[in-house]
Amino acid sequence: MNFCTLFDSNYMSRGVALYRSLEEQADHFHLYMLAFDDNCADVLRKLNLTHATVITLKLFEDEDLLRVKKERSRGEYCWTSTSSLILYCIKTYELTHCTYLDADMYFYQSPRILLDEIPQNCSVLITEHRYTKQYDQSIKSGKYCVQFMYFRNDTNGIKVLNWWRDACIEWCYNRMEDGKFGDQKYLDSWTTQFEGVWELQHLGGGLAPWNCQQYQFSREKNTLIGTEKKTELDFKPVFYHYHGLRFYKKNKSIFADKYYLISIAVRKYFYYPYLKKIAAVEKEIAGVNNNFDPSGRKPYNEYLKELLFNGYVVLVKRNLLKK
Structure with missing residues (x-):
């Protein structure tokens, strides 16, 4: 299984944690890591990750990317x-396939479970946000999430990939415009626009934080089990996307954006163990370079501001739910 991801020094603890989760869960995998700064590339090389290849921006960037780089935020x-x-x-x-992974994901089962789902006549795999109703941002952010995307190296797969790259070179901004948003809204039409999209x-x-409210979680004989509340269907979590998790000085963190309510069970089975994994990775990174923060911690006063505002938002939501 071939995977790729990208991150900079401020996100390195997440990226290495992703790698370690693949190491625990996946068989015969390789992760290609695009380092978005020189320090990131240097530290990744020193970590000697057996099943990883470090790619620098110098190797990666071509004329098209360099041309639009100055027009885009980081x-x-x-x-x-x-x-x-x-x-x-x-x-x-010369890969037969490649799956893109967001760096702030963590695997609890082998990704092969998901890849084995792809029919033989399909060359691309995309994943829905599966928004909880009150958090539905499909109109703005898109039905699908650029988090786990598979492309087969065949005619259909490369056709979709080339189209997407060209579209992102032409327009990719953090705003809504003419039915577009970032690199993500482009995916909305793929199942009808192209053949072989699963x-x-x-x-x-x-x-993820935008859909975990739809599920109950428990542990049975050391196995994490999810249950969809609507259907009572049981499933094993394969990966969780820790989008919006932020780290602050004085060992503080905020789990998700203020919009999302995270249950006690989700905190217990996902967030608290993940924070321990991040802490272990931080120690691993400090062993080769302790002159930077691989989690990009923000000042403590920003944490207090976020905490106060988030508490206010939750209070308002609870009052609205009572009406």
């Missing part, structure tokens, strides 16, 4: 680069 340029990274890995390393069905792929 975040927008990361989005712009996603499709190009998948294509770069397939071409440079929409992931497994509920365990794509757990």
Whole structure:
């Protein structure tokens, strides 16, 4: 299984934690890591990750990317680069397939479970946000999430990938405009625009703060089990996307954006163990370079402001729910 991801020094603890989760759960995998700064590349090399290849921006960037780089914010340029990274890995390393992973994901089962779902006549896999109703942002952010995307190196797969790259080079910004948003809204039309695009069905792929409210979680004989409340269907979580998790000084963190309510069970089975994994990775990174913060911690006063505002938002929501 071939995977790729991208991150900078401030996100390195998440990216290495992703790698360690693949190491625990996946068989015969390789993760191609695009380092978005020189320090990130240097530290990743020193970690000697057996099943990883470190890619520098100097190797990766081409004329098209460099031309639009100055027009995009750092975040927008990361989005712009996603499709190009998948294509770069397939071409440079002559891969039969490649799956893009967001760096702030963590695996609890082998991703092979998800990839085995793809029919033989399909070349692309995309994953829904599966928004909880009150959090539905499909109109703005899109039906699908650029978090776990598979492309086969065949005619249909490369056709979709080239189209997506060209579209992102032309336009990829953190705003809504003419039915577009970042690199993500482009995916909305793929199932009808192209042949061979498969929409992931497994509920365990794509757990995130915007949909975890739909599920109950428990542990049975050391196995994490999810249950969809609506259907009472059981499933095993494959990965969780820790989008919006922020770290602050004095060992503080905020789990998700203020919009999302995270249950006690989700905190217990996902967030608290993940924070321990991040702490272990931070120690691992400090062993080769302790001159920077690989989790990009923000000042403590920003944590207090976020905490006060988030508490106010939750209070308002609870009052609204009572009406």
